[in-house]
Structure formats: structure tokens, C-alpha cells
Amino acid sequence: MLRFRNSLSRFFSGQHSLSLRRLHARSSRRSHPKSDNDDNDEKIRRRQEKPEAHMHLYKSRGQHILTNPRVLDSIIRKSNVKPADTVLEIGPGTGNLTLRLLEAAEKVVAVEIDKRMVEFLHKRVAEHGFQDRLTVICKDALKTEFPQFDLVVANIPYGISSPLVAKLVYGANPFRGATLLLQKEFARRLLANPGDSEFNRLAVNVKLVADVEFVMDVSKRDFVPCPKVDSSVVIIRPRAEVPDVNLDEWWAFTRTCFGKKNKTLGATFKQKKKVLDLLRISRTPCSNGGSTSNDSNHDCSNNTSADNDEEVDSSEEDMPMSAVFRKKIIGVLNSGGFEDKRPSKLSNEELLHLLSLFNQAGIYFHDHSSPSDADNIELAAALSS
Numbered sequence: 209m210l211r212f213r214n215s216l217s218r219f220f221s222g223q224h225s226l227s228l229r230r231l232h233a234r235s236s237r238r239s240h241p242k243s244d245n246d247d248n249d250e251k252i253r254r255r256q257e258k259p260e261a262h263m264h265l266y267k268s269r270g271q272h273i274l275t276n277p278r279v280l281d282s283i284i285r286k287s288n289v290k291p292a293d294t295v296l297e298i299g300p301g302t303g304n305l306t307l308r309l310l311e312a313a314e315k316v317v318a319v320e321i322d323k324r325m326v327e328f329l330h331k332r333v334a335e336h337g338f339q340d341r342l343t344v345i346c347k348d349a350l351k352t353e354f355p356q357f358d359l360v361v362a363n364i365p366y367g368i369s370s371p372l373v374a375k376l377v378y379g380a381n382p383f384r385g386a387t388l389l390l391q392k393e394f395a396r397r398l399l400a401n402p403g404d405s406e407f408n409r410l411a412v413n414v415k416l417v418a419d420v421e422f423v424m425d426v427s428k429r430d431f432v433p434c435p436k437v438d439s440s441v442v443i444i445r446p447r448a449e450v451p452d453v454n455l456d457e458w459w460a461f462t463r464t465c466f467g468k469k470n471k472t473l474g475a476t477f478k479q480k481k482k483v484l485d486l487l488r489i490s491r492t493p494c495s496n497g498g499s500t501s502n503d504s505n506h507d508c509s510n511n512t513s514a515d516n517d518e519e520v521d522s523s524e525e526d527m528p529m530s531a532v533f534r535k536k537i538i539g540v541l542n543s544g545g546f547e548d549k550r551p552s553k554l555s556n557e558e559l560l561h562l563l564s565l566f567n568q569a570g571i572y573f574h575d576h577s578s579p580s581d582a583d584n585i586e587l588a589a590a591l592s593s
């Protein structure tokens with residue numbers, strides 16, 4: 209039934225507009241003098257085909273419209289949209305991608321911040337008879353709760369890439385995949401592996417919960433107006449199995465390790481301020497017995513806190529607490545062979561192992577006096593900083 213409806217709408221949109229265009233081409237071949245009506249028709253036709261040429265586009269909102277039909281079609285093809293899917297599109301703009309998504313999916317939910325674009329999109333979609341299957345939310349995508357969706361397909365504003373990717377992969381909505389057109393450098397960072405120069409905290413945090421696949425590069429010439437940077441398409445697929453780790457602990461741990469990603473862990477953890485911070489955090493009782501999700505690791509009831517864990521060795525009796533704690537940190541790094549390693553070269557398995565060694569020794573990273581990263585999208589942006 210659905211397929212039937214889809215092919216009907218394809219017929220009425222695609223075929224219909226094609227025949228109009230043919231008609232127009234034929235009639236323009238006739239050599240009669242141009243009337244005012246002809247001029248108006250011509251204007252309307254051009255607006256339908258190249259809406260971006262008729263609207264002021266704001267660079268501050270990342271309004272670079274993808275106009276190359278081959279690239280638009282490839283994005284749809286690679287996204288594996290099924291006829292029963294609900295697709296979330298962030299930043300539909302003038303609707304070049306939206307119309308193609310509506311041809312392929314059951315429903316599209318589009319989140320667009322610019323009212324002018326929303327008005328334009330509604331009109332354009334209605335002209336193709338798809339209005340019943342499109343919901344537009346006119347809001348900031350970072351500040352709105354997303355409804356349920358199966359896939360994300362979007363040419364997003366590049367300025368919100370980090371927090372948006374964090375919101376998707378750590379959000380509550382389960383989904384099959386997110387096909388995103390991103391700034392090329394940002395895509396390279398998402399795709400980077402340990403040891404690559406682009407490998408950073410963003411890649412580490414995304415890879416914990418998702419796999420990222422490269423799809424294709426897109427030239428800046430495929431956009432109107434032409435941006436300064438090239439772009440790439442990637443697909444982010446949430447993993448079926450996520451490691452059993454306390455996420456607040458993990459995010460805080462990766463923030464500590466990747467502050468200076470090319471320093472050795474020994475050098476990072478010997479810094480006085482780091483030691484004092486970790487000492488304070490590890491001595492603070494956790495009010496909620498852990499944290500938001502995947503909570504098995506951080507259980508204050510059976511941890512050995514920084515205060516009361518091991519017997520103090522007699523040589524430590526006169527040492528200040530911070531010096532004892534520093535020794536303990538270095539002891540953990542040594543026990544796992546991590547002191548001379550650099551975070552930018554470690555796999556997630558190695559980082560998870562190091563975190564569990566720290567936690568077993570009563571050394572914690574998440575400050576319970578500050579809100580959970582997961583509770584606050586502004587902080588979620590920090591997942592990559």
C-alpha cells in the first residue's frame with residue numbers, strides 16, 4: 209500500500225513536473241512574441257527549480273544549499289531509506305533533500321531554525337503533494353527534543369556539528385543510522401583511528417557507542433553560495449553493544465586524558481592541579497550512588513575511596529595527602545603499563561581498561577557536584593572539546 213502511495217506521489221511530483229518542463233521547452237521553441245504572462249511563468253519556473261537563487265542566505269546560519277542533483281541522489285541512495293521509515297532532517301533549508309526524502313520515506317520530520325525557510329519549504333512540499341507526510345519543527349535543533357525516528361539524513365549547519373553528533377549518538381532515541389554531510393576536516397576527525405593525527409576526544413567518544421563509515425567527498429562547488437571548505441558525507445551507525453561503563457565517568461576521564469592528547473599519560477597525571485582535582489573528586493561521596501547510565505562501574509557503596517582504601521605505607525606517613533594520591537595515580541599507570549603511553553595512540557579498549565584500573569583503586573573523574581554531561585546539551589558539546 210505504502211509503496212503504491214509512494215509511486216503515486218512520485219508520479220504526480222516527478223513525472224508531472226517533468227512533463228511541465230517538456231511542455232515549457234516545446235512552447236518556448238515556438239516563435240511567437242513574449243507576453244507578460246510568459247515572463248511570469250518563466251519566473252515561477254525558475255523559482256521552483258532554483259529557490260536558493262531567490263532568497264537571501266545567511267552564512268551565520270550555515271545556509272549553503274546543496275544543489276548538485278547527483279550528490280543529492282547519492283545521499284538518498286546510500287542512506288538506505290525504507291518506505292516505512294520516519295526520517296529526521298536537521299536544517300532542511302529550501303527542501304532539495306527533503307523532497308527526495310519524501311519520495312523515499314513514509315514521513316519526514318524536519319527541524320529548521322529559520323522561519324523563512326519553513327514557509328518556503330511548506331509551499332514547495334505542498335506543490336509536490338507531500339504536505340501530509342512532512343512535519344516541520346521551527347526551532348533550534350540543539351534545543352528541541354527530537355521525536356522518534358528511524359534515520360537521520362541531513363546537510364547540517366557545520367557550526368553545530370559537535371553538539372549535534374553528541375546529541376544524536378548519546379541521545380535517548382534509538383535509530384539505524386545518521387547520514388550527515390559535514391565539513392571535510394570534521395568528518396576526518398570522526399573517522400580517525402588511534403595514531404592518526406586527527407584522532408581526538410570526539411572520535412574516542414563517538415566510537416564508544418557508534419561506528420562511522422566514509423561515504424564520499426563533496427566539492428564546495430556543489431553548494432550555493434560556495435562555502436570556503438570542502439565537505440564529506442559519513443554514516444554514523446549506533447552500535448548494538450555498548451561497553452558497560454559509567455558514561456559520566458568515561459566523559460570526564462577522556463576530558464582529562466585528551467586535554468593534551470600527545471603528552472604521555474605520566475606527564476598529564478603528574479600535574480599538580482590534576483592531582484588535586486582528582487583527589488577532591490575521589491573524596492566527594494557520590495550522592496546518587498553513581499550516575500546516569502551504564503552504571504555498573506561507579507558504585508560508591510563498594511569502592512575503596514581515596515581516603516580509606518589501602519594501608520598507608522610507613523614512608524607515606526609524613527607525606528601530604530596530595531603526594532600520597534599522586535603516588536597512587538602513578539602506581540595505577542605503571543601497573544597497566546600506561547605511564548609512557550599517549551592517549552592519541554590508545555584504543556578504546558585500552559582506555560576502558562585504564563579507567564577501570566583507576567576506579568578499582570578508588571580514583572574517580574566525574575565531579576558529582578557538577579551536572580551530568582548527559583543532562584545538559586551545552587555540556588554535551590564539551591564531549592569533543
Ligand SMILES: C[S@@+](CC[C@H](N)C(=O)[O-])C[C@H]1O[C@@H](n2cnc3c(N)ncnc32)[C@H](O)[C@@H]1O
Nearest residue numbers: 272273274299300301320321322348349363365
Ligand atoms: C547547510 S544548510 C542545508 C540546507 C539544505 N538541507 C540543503 O541541503 O541544501 C543548513 C540549514 O540549517 C538551518 N539551521 C542553522 N542552524 C540551525 C539550528 N541550530 N537548528 C536547526 N536548523 C538550523 C539553516 O537555516 C539552513 O537552512
